[in-house]
Amino acid sequence: MLHVTLQQGGASINPNNVRLRINGSEVAVPEGTTILKAAALNGVEIPTLCEIEGLTPYGGCRLCIVEVSGTSKLFPACTTPAAQGMEVTTQSPKLYEYRKMVLQTLLAERTHICAVCVANEHCELQANANNHGVDHVMYERNWSCESIDSSHEFLVIDRNRCILCTRCIRVCDQIEGAHTLDLKFRSKSTNVIMDQDQNWGQAMSCTSCRKCAKVCPVGAIYIENENIEFTKDRDIAAFLSKRRRRSR
């Protein structure tokens, strides 16, 4: 389900480069680069929750939406390739409001209580909510009751805190190559599963590599008795995939 290939590279002078404007300043990036990557290469940060460098983009969280001139439609920066002559705006009152809305829906969907979360103060959802001035949730909360699985030796999943960004699934598939994790069902009943919806401790294909816990943006997957500061490592996927490419 998650198969979008992207060309990535750092060459600046190249006939295949496309020129576009991001927040008014002109930039050139190789063809096929996403808007998000183009912005990052030029020091413009776009908030995102599901995107992580080194993995295929997913386009699920919708936090990275940007405005493109000539259309009123908003585009997810992580899956939209940069095109010649594009004029992209990454910050505007409209985008701010939309992002705020996205964050509130994420917070309302499951039971997020920061005070009793392992990832408190090290949570990307919390940080983004703070940055966007989300001080309350205007939607009715689901208060859904999802399962917690601590059957693994040291990895724990608390699905109440999951935002279904699929980072863990992608890192498990694309970097570790185990594909232990996947999603089951759809819409409201969607959840992360191990193998055939087994307890984690009984999932044969799990290599206990911890990468799922490292990339989890929230406190859904964590390592028992380990400080979350040590666990979290956003760059692990990029670090491994870059070096893997070189060795080929």
Add this chain to the structure above:
Amino acid sequence: MIKDDKRKAMLEKAYIQHNYQESGLLEILHSAQGIYGYLDKDLLLDVADSLNLPPSHVYGVATFYNYFKLKKPGMHVVTGCLGTACYVKSVEQIMTAIEQEFSLKRGGSTADGKLSLLSTRCIGACAMAPNIVVDDEVIGKATKEVVIAKIREKLGCEAVETR
């Protein structure tokens, strides 16, 4: 379940038809459900092994689609249409009445495994709303009484057939 030789041979045929390619996954799941009636975990594992796919992926695909059944359905299957027209014509009430009458829950079967109650999206007979499908028979403009009588008839027939 998977050891049944005749059915296993049919499943093997489906694999060969799709050349054990992962692109044939959905088609194979369709055939597998046709052969076995439902997809249990052993069967899904067999599909995953044969197509060299991760078991979690196969399980994810099978649970994503409403069509695939992971639990053994009852001998008789009653399906309520939850499309907009049927919903407005209060198909919910009929389904609740069936649940109470035969003491089963939506998506489940009765304790004796003779009857299951499922729901589906639109079956395309909106003019006849509300629709209830009993086995392969569509009951249009359904009422509680008619549907329950029909189910009783089916269950009664079963007793005669097994004799």
